Amino acid sequence: MHEELIAQAQAWLAEDPDPETRTELAGLIDAGDHTELAARFSGTLQFGTAGLRGELGAGPMRMNRSVVIRAAAGLAAYLRKQGHDGGLVVIGYDARHKSHDFAQDTAAVMTGAGLRAAVLPRPLPTPVLAFAIRHLGAVAGVEVTASHNPPRDNGYKVYLGDGSQIVPPADIDIAAEIAAVPSLSTVPRPTEGWDTLDDSVLDAYLARTDAVLSEGSPRTARTVYTAMHGVGKDVLLAAFARAGFPAPVLVAEQADPDPEFPTVAFPNPEEPGAMDLSFATARALSGEAAPDLIIANDPDADRCAVAVQDGDDATDGTGWRMLRGDEVGALLAAHLVRRGATGTFAESIVSSSLLGRIAEKAGLPHVETLTGFKWIARAEGLRYGYEEALGYCVDPDGVRDKDGITAALLITELASQLKEEGRTLLDLLDDLAVEHGLHATDQLSVRVEDLSLISAAMRRLREQPPTELAGLPITRTDDLTKGTAELPPTDGLRYTLDGARVIVRPSGTEPKLKCYLEVVIPVGSHQDLPEARAKATALLETIKGDLSTAAGI
Numbered sequence: 001m002h003e004e005l006i007a008q009a010q011a012w013l014a015e016d017p018d019p020e021t022r023t024e025l026a027g028l029i030d031a032g033d034h035t036e037l038a039a040r041f042s043g044t045l046q047f048g049t050a051g052l053r054g055e056l057g058a059g060p061m062r063m064n065r066s067v068v069i070r071a072a073a074g075l076a077a078y079l080r081k082q083g084h085d086g087g088l089v090v091i092g093y094d095a096r097h098k099s100h101d102f103a104q105d106t107a108a109v110m111t112g113a114g115l116r117a118a119v120l121p122r123p124l125p126t127p128v129l130a131f132a133i134r135h136l137g138a139v140a141g142v143e144v145t146a147s148h149n150p151p152r153d154n155g156y157k158v159y160l161g162d163g164s165q166i167v168p169p170a171d172i173d174i175a176a177e178i179a180a181v182p183s184l185s186t187v188p189r190p191t192e193g194w195d196t197l198d199d200s201v202l203d204a205y206l207a208r209t210d211a212v213l214s215e216g217s218p219r220t221a222r223t224v225y226t227a228m229h230g231v232g233k234d235v236l237l238a239a240f241a242r243a244g245f246p247a248p249v250l251v252a253e254q255a256d257p258d259p260e261f262p263t264v265a266f267p268n269p270e271e272p273g274a275m276d277l278s279f280a281t282a283r284a285l286s287g288e289a290a291p292d293l294i295i296a297n298d299p300d301a302d303r304c305a306v307a308v309q310d311g312d313d314a315t316d317g318t319g320w321r322m323l324r325g326d327e328v329g330a331l332l333a334a335h336l337v338r339r340g341a342t343g344t345f346a347e348s349i350v351s352s353s354l355l356g357r358i359a360e361k362a363g364l365p366h367v368e369t370l371t372g373f374k375w376i377a378r379a380e381g382l383r384y385g386y387e388e389a390l391g392y393c394v395d396p397d398g399v400r401d402k403d404g405i406t407a408a409l410l411i412t413e414l415a416s417q418l419k420e421e422g423r424t425l426l427d428l429l430d431d432l433a434v435e436h437g438l439h440a441t442d443q444l445s446v447r448v449e450d451l452s453l454i455s456a457a458m459r460r461l462r463e464q465p466p467t468e469l470a471g472l473p474i475t476r477t478d479d480l481t482k483g484t485a486e487l488p489p490t491d492g493l494r495y496t497l498d499g500a501r502v503i504v505r506p507s508g509t510e511p512k513l514k515c516y517l518e519v520v521i522p523v524g525s526h527q528d529l530p531e532a533r534a535k536a537t538a539l540l541e542t543i544k545g546d547l548s549t550a551a552g553i
Contacts, residue, residue, distance in 0.1 A: 053155035072109035080115070088139060090132045090136055091118070094230065107194040108194070130159060217413050219412075222246050227255055228268075230301060232297035236301070249285060249289070304328070304411070306322070306323045308424065333384060336410075343382060351388040361435075394410050444514075464550070470500070476496040477494070491506055502516070519540055
């Protein structure tokens with residue numbers, strides 16, 4: 001058994017083009033570290049609708065140049081079979097370890113396969129790549145990024161020519177082509193022949209951001225901004241300057257790209273502690289310089305987080321609190337409705353049902369999709385889409401994906417408009433609760449080392465389904481693996497309760513079991529809001545406890 005493992009590792013080592021991973025793997029072989037070798041060679045990273053994502057290192061179960069070259073070769077073969085021989089593939093990348101190498105390898109493989117390749121000029125936000133695909137008339141796009149994953153990870157996200165991420169069956173077909181690559185020696189990789197783009201694509205993207213805002217709208221809101229050690233800073237500052245907003249005050253410690261993400265455990269604005277430096281920066285500003293809101297992007301700047309001053313309900317005594325993705329989603333929707341937007345409002349099934357209420361009241365179509373912007377972006381007639389994980393698509397004709405830059409512009413325009421009226425984002429949230437009922441959401445998220453714990457929890461919920469949560473009877477259970485008239489199959493469970501909704505699913509990008517909770521409390525007037533919020537908080541906590549017990553987690 002050990003001999004077979006060593007032989008596998010030596011065969012991989014013989015064709016690994018990267019001196020760093022070759023040295024790493026040779027060290028494991030020389031040390032006879034069979035446990036670690038088994039972890040690296042127990043299979044291959046699976047290519048799916050999220051592309052590839054995993055820990056950097058040597059071997060087929062890690063992200064490395066060998067795995068990326070195979071993935072690029074499989075994508076090239078797929079594109080040629082689709083009749084795109086000679087078509088353009090545009091490639092973007094973030095500032096993580098190896099991202100530039102992976103982008104260059106991809107460009108070489110595409111060129112060697114008879115396609116044309118163009119690489120963005122430097123690490124840039126993912127939305128710039130999504131924009132560039134349609135702007136340049138490309139047949140596909142690749143973004144090298146692990147988004148908000150830990151520093152040791154990297155990833156590989158694939159878009160087709162419509163500018164949205166792949167969905168089945170494209171992922172299955174590309175995975176089959178990857179598996180059919182016999183060895184790296186069969187993959188032509190010239191050392192030149194592709195283009196490195198100049199700033200004209202970025203300039204076109206920035207020109208497009210202007211269209212997100214209303215002509216002549218107030219631009220007075222002051223912001224604190226963190227790029228979370230990612231690539232968002234320069235593009236966001238340029239967009240804000242073009243729009244005429246006050247220059248954001250930067251969270252200096254997190255402003256510039258750093259693949260080690262030294263100030264955060266996880267570079268995700270949703271994670272505990274990730275926003276602490278932003279809160280500290282905001283508290284240090286006073287008088288006319290005092291900010292109206294805090295804006296955060298995740299490292300590849302496709303997500304946007306918003307925090308507001310809230311003396312009544314601040315977390316950790318900071319005087320600031322993060323708005324939930326569902327709250328920002330509703331605020332942006334209300335703003336677009338007020339501006340007279342038409343078209344479909346779309347969201348993922350795990351996001352708040354408040355969007356449906358807002359759309360219905362405005363007489364607009366509303367669609368629920370599976371989680372992920374690969375599905376939201378495909379909603380027919382899309383005008384606005386969001387998902388609770390801080391993703392917002394406010395300009396689908398420009399970027400058919402979530403975009404943390406344009407979302408930041410739009411929420412700052414809304415804050416400016418409310419500021420001129422002597423109001424805040426929280427005041428508008430109160431108005432929405434009175435108009436449509438208080439929609440309170442929360443999440444139970446369990447990170448695991450052993451992925452079998454997730455499948456065991458899902459199996460337990462299916463074999464011993466709960467009949468009530470927090471004393472509320474479950475009136476309907478949908479096993480989403482069977483699909484519905486509106487949704488293709490996915491691994492998940494949806495519980496409909498009297499005045500509440502719960503969805504349980506494994507994360508598609510992280511080793512987590514995610515449970516999405518929502519309760520809806522009718523509200524008669526603004527005076528009833530404190531009592532409604534207290535009731536909602538208590539209900540959500542009890543549902544969380546009961547759900548944990550039912551799932552055995």
